[in-house]
Amino acid sequence: MKRVGVLTSGGDAPGMNAAIRAVTRKCIYHNLEVYGIKNGYQGLIDGSIEKLEIGSVGDIIQRGGTKLFSARCEEFKTDEGQQKGIDQLNKFGIEGLIVIGGDGSFRGAQMLTRKGFPCIGVPATIDNDIAGTDFTIGFDTALNTIIEAIDKIRDTATSHERTYVIEVMGRDAGDLALWSGLAGGAESILIPEEQDDLEDVVVRLRRGQERGKKHSIIILAEGVGSGIEFGKRIKEATNLETRVTVLGHIQRGGPPTASDRVLASRLGAKAVDMLLAGKAGRMVGLERNELVDHSLETVFSSKHKTNLDMYSLSKELSI
Ligand code: F6P
Numbered sequence: 001m002k003r004v005g006v007l008t009s010g011g012d013a014p015g016m017n018a019a020i021r022a023v024t025r026k027c028i029y030h031n032l033e034v035y036g037i038k039n040g041y042q043g044l045i046d047g048s049i050e051k052l053e054i055g056s057v058g059d060i061i062q063r064g065g066t067k068l069f070s071a072r073c074e075e076f077k078t079d080e081g082q083q084k085g086i087d088q089l090n091k092f093g094i095e096g097l098i099v100i101g102g103d104g105s106f107r108g109a110q111m112l113t114r115k116g117f118p119c120i121g122v123p124a125t126i127d128n129d130i131a132g133t134d135f136t137i138g139f140d141t142a143l144n145t146i147i148e149a150i151d152k153i154r155d156t157a158t159s160h161e162r163t164y165v166i167e168v169m170g171r172d173a174g175d176l177a178l179w180s181g182l183a184g185g186a187e188s189i190l191i192p193e194e195q196d197d198l199e200d201v202v203v204r205l206r207r208g209q210e211r212g213k214k215h216s217i218i219i220l221a222e223g224v225g226s227g228i229e230f231g232k233r234i235k236e237a238t239n240l241e242t243r244v245t246v247l248g249h250i251q252r253g254g255p256p257t258a259s260d261r262v263l264a265s266r267l268g269a270k271a272v273d274m275l276l277a278g279k280a281g282r283m284v285g286l287e288r289n290e291l292v293d294h295s296l297e298t299v300f301s302s303k304h305k306t307n308l309d310m311y312s313l314s315k316e317l318s319i
Helices: 017-027 039-046 078-093 103-114 139-160 175-183 198-210 227-238 248-252 258-276 296-301 308-318
Strands: 004-010 033-038 047-054 096-102 120-124 165-166 189-190 216-221 243-244 282-287 292-293
Touching: 004 017, 004 039, 017 033, 017 096, 017 258, 033 039, 039 078, 039 096, 039 103, 078 103, 096 103, 096 258, 103 120, 103 175, 139 165, 139 216, 139 258, 165 175, 165 227, 175 189, 175 216, 175 308, 189 198, 189 258, 198 216, 198 227, 216 227, 227 243, 243 248, 258 282, 258 292, 282 296, 292 296
Parallel strands: 004 033, 004 096, 096 120, 120 282, 165 216, 165 243, 189 216
Antiparallel strands: 033 047, 282 292
């Protein structure tokens, strides 16, 4: 293999740039040429492809977002779209592709691999919802962003004796809510994997009130439902002064944490090694702090396991 392509696809995640840097530098270390494909699969179809040098990825390890831009591309779900992508890869003499993104992005990588073009996936999404890796790139940074927000909101919750519902991202997964709720000392956490209902939350709020607690923080995963609606129901059921904060896309931005930079560097470099070893249609991951790889088939057919012991622990600690 002489030429490798790299793209980022789907929602951006802090640490994607560190992964692009690792892929690029590791390729150059192995005397491979590396090409950056802009705008994800859309850029692949359009031939928006340029050679990356050592300096192209300088000064990006600390930056959020993605230097290669990202997109969600409907056309690439079709045979024609995939063939256009393969034609572009052939035109540039690229022989292997590294896809940095989430579940949806890996579907494209799997289709290309099935059509004979070797691809490796690097898991990057703030949601931490991918099977075959304990952590995805971007999760730790998003988590820290949420914690900063919870700490700030708690100041106002305390000063005004209010109940706050904070809605966090995660798509259908509860990891961001669970980890931030535990780290932020939330009174209640609602996640899709283990759903407390309104009644449970109300019982906990009342119990707090009885022992003189004047403020509460409830973390709600977006996969459970709307924070605004939940806030209204809490207010109706308890008559407590309730406010809702939907954190939104602030959770996707900002400089990656050290942990995400290290994870991205390890996974990105390993993806290059995998291509060189002749692997294809696989995803690199980190399990128990060891680099591992799994077939994309396995990744799609398994489910990321949210740590429900942590959920029980959060309840024990927020009595
Ligand atoms: O997958 C990352 C994520 O931020 C999810 O947490 C969220 O549900 C979704 O993307 C939002 O997508 P968009 O940026 O297209 O609104």
